[in-house]
Amino acid sequence: MASRIRADDDGELSENSEINVTPFIDVMLVLLIIFMIAAPLSTVDIPVELPVAVADAPDRPSEPVFITITEDLALSVGETSTDLDRLFIDVGIATKQKRETRIFIRADKSVPYGEFIRVMNILRADGFLKVGLVGLDETAAQEPDVDGPQSTVQP
Template identity: 80%
Template sequence: MASRLRRDDDNDLIENSEINVTPFIDVMLVLLIIFMIAAPLSTVDIPVELPVAVADAPQRADDPVFITIADDLSLSVGETETDFDRLYIDVGIATRQKRDTRIYIRADKSVPYGEFIRVMNILRADGFLKVGLVGLDEAVIEQAEGGSPPAVDH
């Protein structure tokens, strides 16, 4: 606030208590100009053309071990029906107790994430650390939409 003295009709000086906003506007305009100049400099805009990575499918064992989790949460190791309590036994039989055997997990897309992790934890606790996840390839999905039967990956 600024106070000025002005003359009254009686030649007496009285105090003027109006707010002077001119310095405030000046400061705001200077800040606006600074931000208009600094904002484009603060963003990083480096044009990069990223390559497309298309990896070949890894080599798989001749007789892979699959664990299947159906939409009703039933489990099977290969073609053998099992449950969560017997899973580590049936996996041990299917792998002949070779802990370095890669195990593939197939799960229905409606299976809750917690049940999927439960299977992973059972495998990890039993020493099976090489676990692969099975999903559909985009080419298979496109073939299915085109009318030809999809190739099943076993």
């Protein structure tokens, strides 16, 4: 509450019923600064081992388009070797420029995550948004098969 002297009140103090919001704003600014400093300190990088996917594999199309990234970072679309500069051209040829075609990416487990994302960004920039990831089936990863490992496709 504030008081004010008015000339017509014969010098007597009268109550002012207006709310003074300045202290409220000061408190809010102090709280804002505290949260701006404390929020980055509360984020912690935690190492995480991701689990093996156990979802049922969806049906494969009759002629799937595979992009393969080997451990030496060599790229291929189907059986055709390519590089990052020609990837969108070779994918366009393999899909006949049909942007709704699902593309499957097979990458060696030693491929750096940044290289994998670079391939995904090239596909997304060219309009291919349906991308599936190919991985080993959990049972095939535990028990080696005579015919070779079975792969599953994760959407």
